[in-house]
Amino acid sequence: MRRADYIHSLDKYKNKVDVIIIEDLNLGSVTVTNDIENVIEDICRLEKVDKEQFMIVYKDSEGSWDGFDTATNKFVGLGMDRWYEAIELWLSRKTEL
Numbered sequence: 001m002r003r004a005d006y007i008h009s010l011d012k013y014k015n016k017v018d019v020i021i022i023e024d025l026n027l028g029s030v031t032v033t034n035d036i037e038n039v040i041e042d043i044c045r046l047e048k049v050d051k052e053q054f055m056i057v058y059k060d061s062e063g064s065w066d067g068f069d070t071a072t073n074k075f076v077g078l079g080m081d082r083w084y085e086a087i088e089l090w091l092s093r094k095t096e097l
Contacts, residue, residue, distance in 0.1 A: 005026075006022050007025060008020060020051075065079075
């Protein structure tokens with residue numbers, strides 16, 4: 001089965017929030033969006049981290065930064081130009097609840 005092509009990094013945003021940052025390389029294979037569960041599992045295994053402890057943002061094949069909530073296994077539409085803007089928007093939404 002073909003898999004998504006991507007790069008990733010881990011960050012502690014503003015020294016408060018652990019984030020997995022995923023960027024779809026868009027090399028013609030499966031998109032990160034369509035392979036998100038496998039991508040997250042691969043990253044967590046490689047980095048030896050628990051996905052439940054991280055916010056996950058990813059740059060999709062269209063160039064937009066969105067999120068994936070591992071607690072609900074649902075995408076979080078953020079539509080931002082930069083990963084840190086996506087985190088800020090997501091955090092602001094969480095505080096509104």
